[in-house]
Amino acid sequence: MSLWTSISPSSVRVEPGTDTAFTLTLRNDGDTVEEYQLSVIGAPSAWSQVEPQSLRLFPGAQGTAQLTLSPPRSSEATAGPTPFGVMVRPRQNTELFDVVEASVDVGQFSDVRAELTPTTIRGRLSARPRLSVSNFGNAPLTATLNPRDDEDALRFEPGTTVDVWPGRSNATRLRIKPQRLRLTGQEERFPFVVGVGKAGQVDDPLNRLEPRGTFVRIPLFPKWLLALLGLLLAIALAVIGLMTFPLPNFRTVAQELALPAPAAAPAALPPAPAASPAPVVPPPPPPVQTPPPAATQAPVTEQPPTPEPPPEEELGDLQKDQNGNALATIISRQDGNYLTVLNGAQDDATPVIVQSKQNQQNQPVALNQFWVLVGYDDGSMALSPGNAAGSALTRDGDVDQLRIRTVSGGDGAIRQGRVEDNQRWTFTESGDDTVLIVNAATGECLTNAGADQQARAIRCEDRLKPLQQWTLGDS
Helix, strand or coil: CCEEEEEECCEEEECCCCCEEEEEEEEECCCCCEEEEEEEECHHHHHEEEECCEEEECCCCEEEEEEEECCCCCCCCCCEEEEEEEEEEECCCCCCCEEEEEEEEECCCCCEEEEEECCEEEECCCECCEEEEEECCCCCEEEEEEEECCCCCEEECCCCEEEECCCCEEEEECCEEECCCCCCCCCEEEEEEEEEECCCCCCCHHHHECCEEEEEECCCCCHHHHHHHHHHHHHHHHHHHHHHCCCCCCCCHHHHHCCCCCCCCCCCCCCCCCCCCCCCCCCCCCCCCCCCCHHHCCCCCCCCCCCCCCCCCCCCCCEECCCCCEEEEEEECCCCCEEEEHHHCCCCCEEEEEECCCCCCCCCCCHHHCEEEEECCCCCEEEEECCCCCEEEEECCCCCEEEEEECCCHHHHHHCCCCCHHHCEEEEECCCCCEEEEECCCCEEEECCCCCEECEEEECCHHHHHHHCEEEECC
16 A cells, blocks of 8 residues: 555644644555545544545545544543544555554643532541542542631541542541530530632632531430439449448337346346447436336437528528529619519510519519529529419520520429520629629620610620629519
């Protein structure tokens, strides 16, 4: 076979999703008519087209064909220089073929996606969510992971990178730890994001990928375990008490007098053993010769000491309810108005307002202006309205206005401390016989928002102190 071939241009650059063209020229230097089959070999063959696919040339004749390359915007068209060839094969002598070579430089594009699973993960000491990075671009990727949280409550494993080839996905595990352990109490939720980017390439679209998740911190000891430990401790103390302090062995006077006495001397009681807890009974008078019958003697036992009264509570001489909890009115230092359940209602979510004394005839204050102060071991209190047993003063979610909320389990649950943190309040001395009443969940102070206005929980500040100071009364 005698054939001359050329291709122009020999190299060209093309962006994914666009087209580029080459011109293939053939000349038949033989002495017979020949038909040549044209085909592309190499990586671009999947996205190439030759028109026409065959050329029929007479001896000495020359012909051309158009080669079009259309690299797709996908991982199939790898970025960078890619060599390829066009095979020219005669129909009669297929074993005699020629290959003309060229090169195409495919431009680079990025298409990266990241997915965090699960988006909500729970743990006591740590958690390991799975982050999957998918590379739909046409160039290899080294992604840098930068997890963070706004509250700085979590710790993350630093410097994690993920290598992903075009058209592939790769996954890694993130390690998340809380900054502080929580032994008991309620679960806490901490949102976080994982920044996915390329180091040193701030403007790269990849740096805007930020999958979001939530870490739920579980208390180290569940409530049922604490209750079980308390029960076991009580049983152990009871067993130790029974083993250490056995029941006393009382002996009656009648048993002592039943012993025989000497014939020549008046009957007398023998001395009590030193180790016996029975009291010493004086001997009978000399004229008595015979001890009285055992049935007429009454046993003598020690009387337990009268217990001393417990010390007075810090709440002073306030009234008490039937459970021993303080019963008080809560009065604003600003205007002397009372913390009041609106209209004396008992419904869940009834607003709590600041209102003047409802009874002006020197009679007891209305029941909806009295509050039962139920104290707990941690120093906090629940404030239960006198007119609505089983409810508690509550700071609702993101709303700073106060209401009464029905507690699941009623008044018994309140006495046992089964209330939410936003239903617990602490009393802090503020001078002039006043206190600040602070919400245990938010640290905000009970605040007088004005007469006949709904009471609020606002950040404690010196400039608001007159509105945040309260006195406790009994009328």
